[in-house]
Amino acid sequence: MEDRTSFSLVTEPWIRCQQTDGTDVVLSLEEVFDGTRPVAGLRGDSPTQDYAVLRVLLAVFWRAHRGDAVVAPGRTFDFEDWREGAWHEAVDGEADATVLDYLDQHRDRFDLLHPQHPFMQVADLHTSKDSRPAIARIVPEAESDYFTMRAGEALGSLPFDEATRWLVHTHAYDYSGIKSGAVGDPRVTGGKGYPIGTGWSGMTGGTTILGASLRETLVLNTSPGPLLAGEEDRPVWEREPDGPAERSAPAPKGPADLATWQSRRIRLFREGNRITGVLVSNGDRIPDAGANVFGDPMTPYRFSTNKSSKTQDVFYPRPYDPNRMMWRSLEPLIALDGDVTLARGERSGRRPETLDALARARDEGLAESQSVLSLRLTSASYGPQASSMATTVDARLDVPRRILAPGAGSVRQAVLANAKATLSASVALGVFGGRLLMAAGGEYSFQAAHTDAMLADLEQDFREWLAVLDPDFADASMVEWQQVVETRVRDRANLLLRGAGPKALIGREISQNDRVSLLTAGTAYSRLQRDLRKALPLLPAPQKSTDHSPGTYTFQELTTDE
Structure with a gap:
């Protein structure tokens, strides 16, 4: 096979996706937007890589459609009308001619191997020693022996498509720390580039609203800001190619700029038709560690x-x-x-x-x-x-x-209160575990494992409860959820009681605040009940029961498997 001289991201497949029928496919930028493939979503090599690649797609989408927000003098851009049209186009799977025209206009800036301005790279980036670190540098798992589990030539090289995905990921999520010092970067001291912070996406809480298709996802993650941003908000492919030094006064200009923020200067090295090495140096620092950088619509x-x-x-x-x-x-x-x-x-x-x-x-x-x-x-x-x-x-x-x-503030407050109540009730279980240790003669130690296990056990149920929450019947739903939490915590506490042992059943005297009291498995359970009443304030008033409580169980009862 002849060595490639070009790898255009516009026409060459590099975006790993899952189609609506569940099969995996690798697509080009054109194929994402031309309506020929029913794509459900991204399915890359890692969750953070998916997010980084999605942000590149969004920058293309936002910038291509920015002209739609330009209206005649005296008129106001109606975002809702625009979104309605974009949504129905996405649902119908029609080709996005606006994006395809935009990609054609900037085609030469999307070439991974371009000799002057390779995509998201600096063509002549080098160190004083012309070092060429292994490609494993930009694959997070590779730094924990991931590559040793990959066979043959994949051990020390990557195909162009995968290298592109990790290139995008590195700009978005690369860790801080000392980098290779690039010749031409005045910040370099002693051949080293000193820490400037992580990539922008690494500072954020990436929030993706998922549609039934990738095209729907792009529309759902478009708010008015990206379309109304000024002309200075340009993605990397619309700017002059970067050199080894930081841009002068590199303050983020808006959503598209942040989505393609060049936190590093990178150069990929090839041997034949594979990428075998990569040089990563410091790029543009986010000012003041991200203080008041409000241009990103996808993070809290x-x-x-x-x-x-x-x-x-x-x-x-x-x-x-x-x-x-x-x-x-x-x-x-x-x-x-x-x-x-x-x-x-x-x-x-x-x-x-x-x-x-x-x-x-x-x-x-x-x-x-x-x-x-x-x-x-x-x-x-x-x-x-x-x-x-x-x-x-x-x-x-x-x-x-x-x-x-x-106008749904009261419902949001109730949901947040229920999440807090669930956390408090689970913490009470951890406290109960610590009291059982004391009752058995040991030192008190909060049992975080019990709390975490309880929260993990409740997580999926809470997700399902939240998904079907009807604001019109929120009050009843809140009570029902707290009853679920109480039942689950009590069930877990009873299991702990059964494994507490005879010493905890008998208990021991403890001195606290100049008072001596008897702490047993039963009294610990009684305290848990009080803690749950405090943590779950919506529970109905307790009814008197003729059944004996765990505090009156015999040791044989406490240790009998159900």
Whole structure:
């Protein structure tokens, strides 16, 4: 096979997708938009890669359709009308002629192997020693021996399509830390480029609204901002090609700029028709670690008390917490100003702009098909000083669109209260586990494993409960959910009681605040009951029972398997 001299992302397949019939396929940019393939969504090599590639597709879509927002003097762009047309075109699977024309206009900037301006690269990037690190550098799993599990020539090289996907991913999510010092970059000291932070997407909580097809997904993740942004908001392929140095005063100009932010300077090295090496140097730093960079419509933002002052409120993009993610992601996703009680000096965060846009949808076809929004949440977390990749958040959540409306504040408050109540009840189980240890003669130690197991057990049920929540019957639904939580926590507590052992049943005296009391498995369970009443305030008043409580069980009863 002859060596390739060009690899055009417009015509060559590089985007890994899943078709609506479940089969996998690799497509070009043209094939995504020409209506010839029924594509359900992206199916790349990792969740963060899917998000990074989606953002490139969105930048193409946004920039191509920006002309649609240009109206005659004295008139106002009607985003709802535009979205209605774009939505029906996507549902029908029609070719997007506007995007295809745009791709043709910028075709030469989408060539991975172009000698002067290769896609998202610097053509002559080099170090003083002309180093060429292995291609494994840009594949996160490769740095933990991923490549050793890949056979043959794939061990040290990548085909052009996969290399392109990881190239896009590196700009979006690369970790901080020392980089190779590029010749021509004045920031280099002693041959090294010192840390400038992660890629932009690595700072954010990626929030994708999923449609039934990839084309629908592109429309759903388009809010007014990207279409109304000024001409200075340009993706990388509409700017002058970068050199090894940072752009002068590189402040993000808008959504398309951020979606293709060049956080690194990169050069791919080829041998024949495969990529075998890559040089990664520092690129454009996000100013002030992302403070008040509001151009990204797909991430929530958090208020920073420490960085804010009397004259300026400061917000940062908010990534999703990998720890107990389900229970901590709801507030940044759904809350509006006034939904959450805040301490003095605090401000509400900002939910993704895309969710605000859909909350106001008036098109009946769109509103009916999106009565429940299917969300994919994607975040990366990093090690100390963000100098290595740690874990990835990839979660799905269905949210009734009606609860996002400005007038649904009371329902949102109730949903957030139920999530908090679930977390509190699960924490109470961890406390109960610690008290059982004390009753058996040990030292108290909060049993986080019991809490995490309980939350994991409840997570799918909570997702299903939220997806079918009817705001018109929210009060009854809230009570029903807290009853579910109480039952599940009690069931788990009874299992712990059965394994507590005879010492915990007998108990021991403990001294606390100059008082001596007897702590047994039974008294620990009684305290759990009180804790649950406090954590789950919507529970009906308890009824007196003639059955004996766990505090009066015999040891034989507590250790008998059900």
